[in-house]
Amino acid sequence: MSKLTLNDLTKIRKQTQGINTNPNITRLMICGGTGCHATGSIKVKQALVEEIEKKGLSDTVKIVETGCNGFCALGPLLVVQPEGIFYVKLKSEDIPELIQEQIINNTPVKRLLFKDPATKKRIAKQDDISFFAHQMPRALRNKGQIDPEKIDDYIARDGYIAIVKVLKEMKPDDIIKEMTTSSLRGRGGAGFPTGMKWDFARKSEGETKYVLCNADEGDPGAFMDRSILEADPHCVLEGMTIAAKAINANKGYIYCRTEYQLAIKRLKIAIKQAKEYGLLGKNILNTGFDFDIDIYQGAGAFVCGEETALMRSIEGKRGMPRPRPPFPAHKGLWEKPSILNNVETFSNVPQIMIKGGDWYASVGTEKSKGTKVFALSGDVNNIGLVEVPMGTTLRSLVFDIGGGIAKKRKFKAVQLGGPSGGSVPEHLLDTPVGYEEIAKIGAIMGSGGAIVMDDKTCMVDMARFFMDFIQDESCGKCTPCREGTLRMLQILEKICEGKGEPRDIKDLEELSHVIHQSALCGLGQTAANPVLSALKYFRNEFDAHVIDKRCPAKRCIAMLKFEIDPDLCKKCGLCFKSCPADAITWKKKEVALIDKEKCIKCMSCFDKCQFDAIF
Amino acid sequence: MKNNKSITINGNQFSFRPEDTILEVAQRNGIFIPTLCHLKGTTPTGACRVCMVEVKGARSLVASCAAPAMDGMDVQTESSDVIRSRKLTISLLLSSGHHDCLLCPATGDCVLQQLAYRYKVSGTQFEASNARYPLENVNPFIIRDFSKCVLCGRCVQACNDIQVNNAIDLGYRGSAAKVVTAGDRSLKDSDCVFCGECIQACPVGALYPKDALNKPRYGETQKIRTTCSYCGVGCQMHLHVKDNLVQKVTGVDTAPNNGSLCVKGRFGYDFIASKDRLTTPLIRKKGKFCDASWDEALTLVAKKFTQIQKKHGSDSIGVLTSARITNEDNYIAQKFTRAILKTNNIDHCARL
Numbered sequence A: 001m002s003k004l005t006l007n008d009l010t011k012i013r014k015q016t017q018g019i020n021t022n023p024n025i026t027r028l029m030i031c032g033g034t035g036c037h038a039t040g041s042i043k044v045k046q047a048l049v050e051e052i053e054k055k056g057l058s059d060t061v062k063i064v065e066t067g068c069n070g071f072c073a074l075g076p077l078l079v080v081q082p083e084g085i086f087y088v089k090l091k092s093e094d095i096p097e098l099i100q101e102q103i104i105n106n107t108p109v110k111r112l113l114f115k116d117p118a119t120k121k122r123i124a125k126q127d128d129i130s131f132f133a134h135q136m137p138r139a140l141r142n143k144g145q146i147d148p149e150k151i152d153d154y155i156a157r158d159g160y161i162a163i164v165k166v167l168k169e170m171k172p173d174d175i176i177k178e179m180t181t182s183s184l185r186g187r188g189g190a191g192f193p194t195g196m197k198w199d200f201a202r203k204s205e206g207e208t209k210y211v212l213c214n215a216d217e218g219d220p221g222a223f224m225d226r227s228i229l230e231a232d233p234h235c236v237l238e239g240m241t242i243a244a245k246a247i248n249a250n251k252g253y254i255y256c257r258t259e260y261q262l263a264i265k266r267l268k269i270a271i272k273q274a275k276e277y278g279l280l281g282k283n284i285l286n287t288g289f290d291f292d293i294d295i296y297q298g299a300g301a302f303v304c305g306e307e308t309a310l311m312r313s314i315e316g317k318r319g320m321p322r323p324r325p326p327f328p329a330h331k332g333l334w335e336k337p338s339i340l341n342n343v344e345t346f347s348n349v350p351q352i353m354i355k356g357g358d359w360y361a362s363v364g365t366e367k368s369k370g371t372k373v374f375a376l377s378g379d380v381n382n383i384g385l386v387e388v389p390m391g392t393t394l395r396s397l398v399f400d401i402g403g404g405i406a407k408k409r410k411f412k413a414v415q416l417g418g419p420s421g422g423s424v425p426e427h428l429l430d431t432p433v434g435y436e437e438i439a440k441i442g443a444i445m446g447s448g449g450a451i452v453m454d455d456k457t458c459m460v461d462m463a464r465f466f467m468d469f470i471q472d473e474s475c476g477k478c479t480p481c482r483e484g485t486l487r488m489l490q491i492l493e494k495i496c497e498g499k500g501e502p503r504d505i506k507d508l509e510e511l512s513h514v515i516h517q518s519a520l521c522g523l524g525q526t527a528a529n530p531v532l533s534a535l536k537y538f539r540n541e542f543d544a545h546v547i548d549k550r551c552p553a554k555r556c557i558a559m560l561k562f563e564i565d566p567d568l569c570k571k572c573g574l575c576f577k578s579c580p581a582d583a584i585t586w587k588k589k590e591v592a593l594i595d596k597e598k599c600i601k602c603m604s605c606f607d608k609c610q611f612d613a614i615f
Numbered sequence B: 001m002k003n004n005k006s007i008t009i010n011g012n013q014f015s016f017r018p019e020d021t022i023l024e025v026a027q028r029n030g031i032f033i034p035t036l037c038h039l040k041g042t043t044p045t046g047a048c049r050v051c052m053v054e055v056k057g058a059r060s061l062v063a064s065c066a067a068p069a070m071d072g073m074d075v076q077t078e079s080s081d082v083i084r085s086r087k088l089t090i091s092l093l094l095s096s097g098h099h100d101c102l103l104c105p106a107t108g109d110c111v112l113q114q115l116a117y118r119y120k121v122s123g124t125q126f127e128a129s130n131a132r133y134p135l136e137n138v139n140p141f142i143i144r145d146f147s148k149c150v151l152c153g154r155c156v157q158a159c160n161d162i163q164v165n166n167a168i169d170l171g172y173r174g175s176a177a178k179v180v181t182a183g184d185r186s187l188k189d190s191d192c193v194f195c196g197e198c199i200q201a202c203p204v205g206a207l208y209p210k211d212a213l214n215k216p217r218y219g220e221t222q223k224i225r226t227t228c229s230y231c232g233v234g235c236q237m238h239l240h241v242k243d244n245l246v247q248k249v250t251g252v253d254t255a256p257n258n259g260s261l262c263v264k265g266r267f268g269y270d271f272i273a274s275k276d277r278l279t280t281p282l283i284r285k286k287g288k289f290c291d292a293s294w295d296e297a298l299t300l301v302a303k304k305f306t307q308i309q310k311k312h313g314s315d316s317i318g319v320l321t322s323a324r325i326t327n328e329d330n331y332i333a334q335k336f337t338r339a340i341l342k343t344n345n346i347d348h349c350a351r352l
């Protein structure tokens, strides 16, 4: 391949669009995200290839392996385009029938369609499913639409138009102005205005500058950035190149956790293709502008997502935060002016350049504009990746898109911002998605992890879980975080073991306050948030543990009796069937009984009992 | 307005230099802010969080050792929030290991002990953590007692930023953090050259000379300033002396060494009181060394030199001097060789 001119780019766009939007060609978009790979989409794709071949349909049916579609819990997923028919949980055995009915007879295979958990009805079209209907894909606009390993697919969807515009028509000032107008704020968690960040770095003096992309994504339950990289790697490269032009940098790094092998593979392919086309590297599109990107694989430490630690890690040093100032805009990577942005932040940039900052800012709340990607997980019906306009209520996120709570349980809380965030209780679910709005209720927007918890979740145990994570992931450098979170963890463990004392709650509050006030980096400063919000909204659960020695959610093993309440037991025997240790005796129409000698406290029966009869 | 930049600390205004931190302005003006991890001459790491101060308008407390002084800053060094944080931080450190001062070689000279006393923190708020790593004493010079380490990182700074030996760094995470060599091996199997800079930097009793446990502690010795006799650099050192015996050597923070010493200067002092040490000139008589006076010895040497010179000529004599004497002594030696012995055969071992 030779370097492209503007004409070539336009030609490729037209050509590929011609194929990709040809109504006579059916495109089978098989999801190739990590989630669907894990559930077997590679085999399904193989079966599709064979079946299409066998039936001689190769001319009119194309198979496209896309990045993550978003509805990960139902994989392997397949979308039949242009009709938009949505198939879930496919197996390779289903494929002959699917091709026969869907492609040849043009009638969807009902049993393989999505079943609405509320209405129990099968829904054929992706757009009619409420999980998708309430979304507004911007950062994820190409998800499921393109083959991420084909640059032409990206170009066909207006890819690299922004680069042409930026390099040929815009000055750094114009770029930053557009970013400022868009009001885009950093999607990595803190929500710092991106235009302002770039402006600092642009004004910072220095011949060598760096553009860095944060793909460390260390929050438990978060997979937004991974999905973007897997589904649409070029948009991140393009966003970084635009940033480079804005601050006049010639070198960029993507700091990606090494566990994200598929993302890394696709990024590598994307970088190679972009270079071959002359859209990256020396003299981009003959404009005299040079910009190159390397991938740096991090070993997967949460703290390496913190900006100063991330830069030390790229420098080959121990990934440990250092005091700011100096800020990265002045002294970043190798002490040179640098900007660091999150994957999702960069992925929004090309569209802003094409459609304008005003377009981007046209949705959202007063201070939070545009859209936000969330990774919905936990006890919600529709687990997956979603993108909603700022201002969408959390209720809509959990109930309309998430489809409500699984297994007919009740909603208890949604944890936003992972180990740095807080849990939002039912009565605050009408809070709109937005940085200030969510901070006001004691959580943080964070990078988009949203873990939904049902009424079987013990909030003390949840707080303990996150504190355990923090203790493992603290870099150990500063006293309040290293020693303080250890003490908090010990106290929470003690409470979960039924040994809590009233003084412990006070100590937790005092430790939280001081750690927040005095820790060196964001990890420590926010480490107490899950505990504080749990104490604020679920104080009664703490009191139940500490004073009554009771775990209301029946999660804390030390406080469970492993007995069955004869009044609540409906004699169904589910517990009996679930016990791996044969510790339960039960006969039809009789109350079940647990033999404590044999019981191994595995909790299977608790999970199985529909009537909460075991305590 | 450029020259009128000022910062307010505890209600008083002070001017400052462009590169000053809050701590430096405070120290210059006699305002006490406690520090633990701060090590002069190195980039602040902001690790211990003992030096936190309150800055009006800041989101949280600010580490004064790392924060640049800025125009219009309004700083409180002992506000209630500062004290609240400082006390808890000290309390956390005291319970982070075995801080049993009675049996610690650093007692009296320990920053943590001083902090606990000043801020009246008993260290009983939390149960003391068990020692996570065993004490290391497998080299001839340094004992590493991890149960007393407060992970301030000063030793790491001393080793990497001052001595540039890069033998140690922080390893592991969370409360499992530890100062480690490459591969967490013992010092003797690492790049360590046993300069002991880390011992001197350690604010507590986590690093100490091998023999310290059997020696007098701080307060029992007298400090005597002297110049190191090992080489011509002229490092300034304190001999810590008790009963006319050197018990320990530390570097003095002044030119030329600014507090540093090398392995010989710091640890190589046992010769001073060695029984094998020569205390008087010896003259070999009938194959046996016999005590002599300086006059006797010098007269004999002068006589022999003159004889050799007469019989074999000046160039039959050569002089070799040593780096263990001063530049001035070396100068005199070459002068003596050329002017008195009348030969150019003068050389220097130029090593130790």
Ligand SMILES: Cc1cc2nc3c(=O)[nH]c(=O)nc-3n(C[C@H](O)[C@H](O)[C@H](O)COP(=O)(O)O)c2cc1C
Pocket: A185, A186, A187, A188, A189, A190, A191, A192, A194, A214, A215, A216, A217, A218, A219, A302, A303, A304, A305, A306, A307, A308, A340, A341, A342, A343, A345, A346, A447, A521, A522, A523
């Ligand atoms: C402990 C810690 C972990 C972080 N992890 C990430 C991460 O995984 N990904 C990310 O984009 N930002 C992370 N951040 C935020 C980054 O430090 C930084 O603010 C962000 O990458 C800036 O990009 P943005 O302005 O586009 O959000 C983390 C911050 C802290 C304190």
Ligand code: SF4
Pocket: A303, A320, A321, A473, A474, A475, A476, A477, A478, A479, A481, A482, A519, A520, A521, A522, A523, A524, A525
């Ligand atoms: S707050 Fe925690 S992660 Fe951050 S520097 Fe301190 S010890 Fe390290």
Ligand code: SF4
Pocket: B158, B159, B160, B163, B165, B166, B167, B168, B187, B191, B192, B193, B194, B195, B196, B197, B198, B199
């Ligand atoms: S003795 Fe010197 S070289 Fe060895 S660890 Fe200490 S400072 Fe480093």
Ligand code: SF4
Pocket: B148, B149, B150, B151, B152, B153, B154, B155, B156, B179, B198, B201, B202, B203, B204, B206, B207
């Ligand atoms: S050994 Fe001493 S100087 Fe080194 S980190 Fe521990 S307490 Fe600090």
Ligand code: FES
Pocket: B034, B035, B036, B037, B038, B045, B046, B047, B048, B049, B050, B051, B052, B063, B064, B065, B066
């Ligand atoms: S002296 Fe400032 S943080 Fe330790």
